Amino acid sequence: MNNPKYNAFLKVAEMGSIKHAADLLGYTQTGMSYLINTLEEELDIKLFVRNYGGTVLTAEGKGLLPFIKGICNMENRLYNKVNELKNLDSGRLTIGAPASVHINWLPGMIKMYSALHPGIDIEIKCCDDANLLEEMIYDGDIDCGFIIMPPKKKIETVELIDDPMVAILPMNHPLAKATFFPIDDLDKYPYIDTTVSTDFEVHAVFASHGKKANIAYRLDNEFSILSMVSQGFGFSLYPELLLKNVSFPFIKKRLEIPAFRTIAFAIRSKATSSTAALNFLDTAQIWLRLNEGRR
DSSP states (O other): OOOHHHHHHHHHHHHSOHHHHHHHHTOOHHHHHHHHHHHHHHHTSOOEEEETTEEEEOHHHHHHHHHHHHHHHHHHHHHHHHHHHHTTSSEEEEEEEOHHHHHHTHHHHHHHHHHHOTTEEEEEEEOOOHHHHHHHHHHTSSSEEEEESSOSSSOEEEEEEEEEEEEEEOTTOTTTTOSSBOGGGTTTSOEEEESSTTHHHHHHHHHHTTOOOOEEEEESOHHHHHHHHHTTSOBEEEEGGGGTTOOOOOEEEEBSSOOEEEEEEEESOTTTSOHHHHHHHHHHHHHHHHHTOOO
16 A cells, blocks of 8 residues: 555646645545645645645656655555465465475476466575485575474475385395394395485485494485485485385385485575465475375
8 A cells, every 4th residue: 555645646747736636536625635735744845735726737747756656666565465476376486395305296296286376486595415405495495395393494494205114125135025024134135325314314224223234335425325226235224205215126115114304395494484385384284185195
C-alpha cells in the first residue's frame, strides 16, 4: 500500500481539485487537505496553489511529481512481488543434497513441486561433503538441503527416513549364502573403505560394536568401490539408498544388528526460510510417503 500522502498528492495533481480527489480516494475534503498540508510540512516546500480555478501544482510540485510517481510505482511493484512470493507464483529455490538423494529422490520431488508451483526456478547443488553441505545451509548459500543426522551446525531439521546400512559382498564371498552379515565378522574380511560422504557413517557402525575395519583399499569414488567389490577385492558397508539403480554384480546383506543413518530435511531456521523452501519440505514428505512408504 502506497504512502497515503503520496497518493493524495498524485490524485490532487491529476484532478486539479482537492474535493474531487477526496471523493475518489474516499476521504473528506478536510482529510485530504490535512494529508497535503502534512506532506508540505514534511518536505518544507509548497506543492500546490489553491485558487478559485482549482488546485494547481507549483513549480516545485511539478518538479517532484515524477519522483513521487516513481516511488509509488516502485512500492506497487514491491507489494506485487511480495504477494507473488507468498503465493509461490515466482521466485528461486536452491536445494543441496548428497548424490544418493540427488539421484534417487530429487527428480520425483521436483516434478511434483513444479507441477504445483511452476513459477519457482529451482537450482540443485550436489554435495557429498556433509560438513560443506551444512555450512551452505547455515550461511544461507542454499535455501534448504538433505543432510545426515545429527547436524554439526546450528540448523533446524525434520527427520525423513531411516536408511539402513547394508553389507555388499562379492558373489563368491564366504558369507554369500548367509541370512545376514554377522557382527562378529565385521573385522575378519578385507574391507574396501571410502573417503567420501559415507565415511563417518560406516566407521560409526564398526565403532559401535568395538570393531575396526580390516581396510584393504581406500577409494574416493563410490562407484569405484562397487566395482572393486563386484570383482572380489573385499566387502563394504553402504547406505541402502546409495545402492538403488546400480548394475554391479554383488550380494547385499542386512547386518545382524540393524544400523541406520537418518536422512533429514534441513533449513537454517523456520523464521528466516522462504515460503518456497517450507513448501518443498511438504512436497518431500508427501513424495516419500507415496514412494518410500516411510514416515
